[in-house]
Amino acid sequence: MKAAERTGASTSPVRSLFLLLPFLFPLCASALAPQQELRRLALRQAALKAELWEDAGWRRLLYYEDGLFGGTQSPCTNPKFFLSRWGRINPRLELEAAIDGLFYEGGADEAPACAFPERYRWLRAALSLPAEEFPAPVCPKYESWRSRLDIDKVSLLFAAGYLNNPSTLYGHTFLRLHTRGGAGADLLDYTINYAATTDDRGGILYALKGLVGAYPGQFSTIPYYLKIQEYRNIENRDLWEFPLDFTDEEIDRLLRHAWELGKASFPYLFFTRNCSWQLLPLLDIAKPELDLARRFHFWVIPSDTARAVIAASPAGEPVWRPSLWKTVEWKRAQLSPAQRDSVLELARGDQEAELARLAPVHPALKAPVLELAADYLNWRYHARKIDQKELDGRTDPLLAARAALGPQNTFPGVPARPASIMASHESTRLGVGLVSLENGPAYELQARFALQDLLDDPEGYLPDAALEMGSLKLRYEENESRLFVQQARLAQVMSLNPWDDWVRRQSWGIAAGIEQAPETGREAGRSTVWAMNAGAGLAAEWDGPVRQLWYAMAEADTAFGGVLRENWRLGGGLKAGLLASRGAFRGLLEARYIGYAFGDSRPLWAGTAAASLKLSRDDSLRAEFAWRGDDYRELGLYFHHFVFPP
Numbered sequence: 001m002k003a004a005e006r007t008g009a010s011t012s013p014v015r016s017l018f019l020l021l022p023f024l025f026p027l028c029a030s031a032l033a034p035q036q037e038l039r040r041l042a043l044r045q046a047a048l049k050a051e052l053w054e055d056a057g058w059r060r061l062l063y064y065e066d067g068l069f070g071g072t073q074s075p076c077t078n079p080k081f082f083l084s085r086w087g088r089i090n091p092r093l094e095l096e097a098a099i100d101g102l103f104y105e106g107g108a109d110e111a112p113a114c115a116f117p118e119r120y121r122w123l124r125a126a127l128s129l130p131a132e133e134f135p136a137p138v139c140p141k142y143e144s145w146r147s148r149l150d151i152d153k154v155s156l157l158f159a160a161g162y163l164n165n166p167s168t169l170y171g172h173t174f175l176r177l178h179t180r181g182g183a184g185a186d187l188l189d190y191t192i193n194y195a196a197t198t199d200d201r202g203g204i205l206y207a208l209k210g211l212v213g214a215y216p217g218q219f220s221t222i223p224y225y226l227k228i229q230e231y232r233n234i235e236n237r238d239l240w241e242f243p244l245d246f247t248d249e250e251i252d253r254l255l256r257h258a259w260e261l262g263k264a265s266f267p268y269l270f271f272t273r274n275c276s277w278q279l280l281p282l283l284d285i286a287k288p289e290l291d292l293a294r295r296f297h298f299w300v301i302p303s304d305t306a307r308a309v310i311a312a313s314p315a316g317e318p319v320w321r322p323s324l325w326k327t328v329e330w331k332r333a334q335l336s337p338a339q340r341d342s343v344l345e346l347a348r349g350d351q352e353a354e355l356a357r358l359a360p361v362h363p364a365l366k367a368p369v370l371e372l373a374a375d376y377l378n379w380r381y382h383a384r385k386i387d388q389k390e391l392d393g394r395t396d397p398l399l400a401a402r403a404a405l406g407p408q409n410t411f412p413g414v415p416a417r418p419a420s421i422m423a424s425h426e427s428t429r430l431g432v433g434l435v436s437l438e439n440g441p442a443y444e445l446q447a448r449f450a451l452q453d454l455l456d457d458p459e460g461y462l463p464d465a466a467l468e469m470g471s472l473k474l475r476y477e478e479n480e481s482r483l484f485v486q487q488a489r490l491a492q493v494m495s496l497n498p499w500d501d502w503v504r505r506q507s508w509g510i511a512a513g514i515e516q517a518p519e520t521g522r523e524a525g526r527s528t529v530w531a532m533n534a535g536a537g538l539a540a541e542w543d544g545p546v547r548q549l550w551y552a553m554a555e556a557d558t559a560f561g562g563v564l565r566e567n568w569r570l571g572g573g574l575k576a577g578l579l580a581s582r583g584a585f586r587g588l589l590e591a592r593y594i595g596y597a598f599g600d601s602r603p604l605w606a607g608t609a610a611a612s613l614k615l616s617r618d619d620s621l622r623a624e625f626a627w628r629g630d631d632y633r634e635l636g637l638y639f640h641h642f643v644f645p646p
Contacts, residue, residue, distance in 0.1 A: 036103055043099050043127060052126055053091040060285055061119050061257070063266075064091050075273070077216065078265040083112055098123055102134055114139035115263065118256035118285065142259055149190055149221075153178035154251060155319075156279075157191070158240040158306045158421060159231040161462055163495045169467060170451065171302040172231075173276045173309075176224055176241060189224040192258055194278045196268035217268035217278060219261040228321070233382045236323040240420055242306070245315035246287060254286035276302040283309060297646060299470075301450055303421045303460075304645055310422060320417045324379050325503070330415040331372045332502070339369050344502070346373035347380065351394055355401060366401075367408035374398045376502065424460025425618050426642040427451050433638035437524075440479035444486065444636065447472050449645065454494065454579055455586050455612040455622060456640075464539075464549055464579065466494040466509070477525065484525035489513030496551050496579065498541035507539040507551050519604055519629025520563045529561030535575055545582065552576040557594045557604075564600040571596030573604075584614035605629060618642040 052058060062082075063074045073089045076082075083101055087094035098119060101112030113120040114137055124134060155176040161169050175192040196215040231237045246254070261282065266273060277300040280293040290312045296305070322330070332340060345354040346369070358366050374395050381391040431446035448471035452461050461467075468489060475486040494509035512532040516524045537553030558570045577590030591607035610624040622638045 040100065040103055043102070043129075044096055046127060047095055047099060048092075050126075053095040055126065057122050057126070057288075058095060059091060060281065060288075061122060061260075062087070062091065062094060063281060075266050076264045077267065078263060080263040081260075081265075083116075099127075102129075104137075108138050109141045111137045111139070113137050114142055116260050117142060118253055118260055121253075121256065145221075145259065146255060149177055149255065150180045151177040151190075151251060151255070152180040152248070154244045154246050154254065156242045156244055156306060156309050157227075158242070158302065159235075160238045160240075161467070162235045162237050163462065163465060163467070163493065169493070171237075171276075171306075173279060173302045173306050174227070175279065177221075186225050186228065187223070191222050191224050191227050192219060192279075192282070193222050193227070194219050194275050196275075215268040216265045217273070217275075218265050219258065219278075221258070231323075232321060233324045233378075236325045236379075236383070238323050238326065238418075239321040240306075241319040241321070242310045243315035243318075244309070244313045246313070250286045254282065257282060257285045271299045274300055274302075276300050276305040280305060280309075283313075287313065299449055299645060301427050301645070303424065303451075304427050306421055318420055318422075320420070322415050324375075324382060326415060328372065328375050328379050328502075331368070331375065331411050334411060335368060335372065339365070342369050343373045343376060346370070346398060347376045347394065351397065355397060358401075363405040363408055367405050368410040370398050370402040370405075371410055374402070419459045421460045423617070425452075425457060426644050428643050428645045429456070429640055430643060431638050431640040433636050435475070435634055435636040437477070437634050439523075440477065442475050442477045442634075444476075444638070445474045446638070446640075453492070454496075454588055455610060457584075457586075457614045457617075457620065462495075464496040464498075466492055468492040471513075475525070480523075480525070482525050484516075485514060485528070486524070487513065487515050489515075496539045496549055498539050498549060506536050507553060508534075508536040509553065509555075510534045517559065517561070517563060517628075518632040519602070519606075520600070522563050524632070527561075527563045529559040529564060531557070531559040533557040537575075547581050549579040550577075551579070555592070555594065557596075565602075566599045569596040569599035569601070571598065571601075571603075585611065586614075587611040612640075 047053070058064075063076055064072050065075065066072055071089070072091055074082075074087075076088065079088070082088055082094055083097035084090065084093040087097060098112065098116075101120070102123070104111045104113070108114070117136075117139070120136075123129075124131075155178065157174050157176050159172040159174075161171045163169060174194070177190045177192065179188040179190075194217055196217050228239065231239055266278060268274065277293070277296055280296070284290050284293055290309070292305070292308055292312065295308055332343070335343070342354060342358065345351070358369065377386070377391055377395050377398075380386045381388070386394075427450045429446070429448045431444075433444035433446065435442040435444055448468060450469045451467045452458065453466045453468055454464075458464070469491050471487065471489045471492070473486040473488070474483065476483045489511065490513045492509070492511040492513075494507075494511075496507045497503075497505040499505075510533070513530070514528060515531050517527045517529045517531075518524050520527050533555055535553035535555030537551060539549055539551035542548040542550070553575045554572065555575045556570075556572045558568070560568045571594050573592065573594035575590065575592045577588065580587040588608065588610045592604065594604040596603065606626075606628045608624060608626045610622060610626075612620050612622040614620050618641060620640045622640060623636070624638070625633075625635045627633050
């Protein structure tokens with residue numbers, strides 16, 4: 001018996017061909033005519049001779065970065081963004097795979113040039129390829145998407161910060177694509193948005209994942225009206241729109257690369273590679289002379305990137321879209337006290353009885369009440385204070401009553417536009433100070449990477465709010481010849497919301513970091529503790545010649561350190577203060593009392609009396625008197641200067 005027969009193998013030619021089919025078909029599909037193969041090899045050779053994989057344009061399109069210890073890698077983690085298996089870590093192999101893609105002979109929409117239209121536009125230009133030899137392929141999916149957008153202008157949008165959501169403390173930036181001929185038609189426009197993909201709803205795990213890049217960030221094209229609904233109505237954030245000076249060709253480049261980014265995914269990092277930074281490479285590709293991405297290194301704040309983009313590509317006056325609540329507040333200010341009471345009764349009280357009481361009122365006086373009541377109910381719905389059923393049940397009678405009154409000039413004008421982020425100070429603050437202590441003078445160096453405290457000028461930022469991240473105070477005491485960390489705060493966030501019966505929003509604050517605790521009996525510099533506190537309470541506003549904001553909060557406090565008895569303490573107490581402002585002047589009085597029930601039970605009395613004077617947009621003087629415990633007092637004079645982040 002033959003060997004083949006002994007092993008059971010068939011020598012049939014038909015069976016042999018059948019076994020080879022899986023290997024033959026790929027070869028046939030990818031085989032090129034001899035002249036095309038020679039042309040492909042020649043293009044590869046030309047690209048290698050010119051070292052095109054090192055070209056700034058190629059590296060920018062693939063987001064290549066040099067590693068600290070050598071090598072090159074793209075942060076994009078989606079393999080669909082690369083043509084080569086090793087494309088993420090090897091620009092040369094990715095370039096060769098792109099050249100091979102020029103000779104693709106498959107169907108429409110499957111060609112690499114359809115998946116990466118801007119990449120292949122660059123490649124044709126870099127290799128000086130004649131259009132007749134390498135015509136652009138027909139890409140029905142891309143062309144359908146491009147024609148549906150049909151844009152002629154681009155704007156940068158900035159959504160103001162929202163203190164009740166940790167991921168939006170510093171605001172958010174995205175792009176608006178204006179439909180050709182659709183001026184003012186928000187329903188027709190789209191946005192390009194980059195955001196983290198997560199199902200988490202906040203908390204410590206959410207923050208930790210955001211710090212280490214555990215969330216994937218992805219680009220999306222979303223109708224503009226949905227973003228208005230999200231920011232202006234649901235989160236009550238102002239929207240600023242800044243037109244950009246882009247030509248038609250630059251807009252085309254923007255769209256071609258935006259299509260490519262639909263296949264990309266990048267690790268989302270809250271403080272560096274966030275929503276704001278990731279737009280910069282896209283804008284740099286559309287308009288290379290901007291070169292924005294290289295301006296940011298250690299941290300990125302949306303207001304900083306927005307200022308950089310606007311300054312590099314100005315095109316006109318910004319457009320301000322106030323939040324839903326600010327619109328309600330502006331309309332309320334135009335009504336009499338009796339009319340305001342009527343609005344509350346229609347929205348939250350006995351609506352049927354109030355409508356009957358309003359029946360004989362003149363239409364010119366009744367119409368604004370009905371309109372504002374409907375707006376206020378809409379705000380309450382988006383603020384999750386009422387459900388859809390109550391919204392419809394209360395709004396429908398109001399709209400019917402308003403329709404019966406006919407046209408009325410109810411709220412003429414528009415809300416006064418506040419200062420934009422272009423008028424605000426830079427985000428990073430540096431400072432020097434001279435401090436008077438009982439044992440002699442001390443000198444202080446300060447640095448804070450973001451963003452503002454209660455005494456900083458709030459123009460362009462959130463009013464009556466502190467949002468400090470990464471603050472450091474180094475102090476040198478001359479008589480003791482001692483240099484030490486006076487304070488190193490990880491974060492301090494405080495929101496003072498004047499009490500408003502229409503809103504019923506509390507004031508609150510949190511803080512965490514290293515500080516000195518001289519009330520323990522140790523001198524400053526040798527009394528370091530890690531401290532954390534959180535509080536909530538109420539604030540009241542008095543708007544006279546000097547605006548005053550009074551506040552009081554119940555506060556929980558804890559600290560850990562070797563200077564404390566049992567190395568820790570935990571307790572609670574009260575914090576109260578007054579924030580006053582007029583023009584360039586701002587003043588703060590604050591006192592705290594904390595009683596500790598666990599650990600070191602010695603109570604803490606502490607307080608501050610401080611004033612600041614704005615000298616220019618980025619410069620201010622500050623005087624501060626502080627006490628802590630029974631014996632510790634200090635008086636300091638400081639100069640602060642705001643700079644663009646390093």
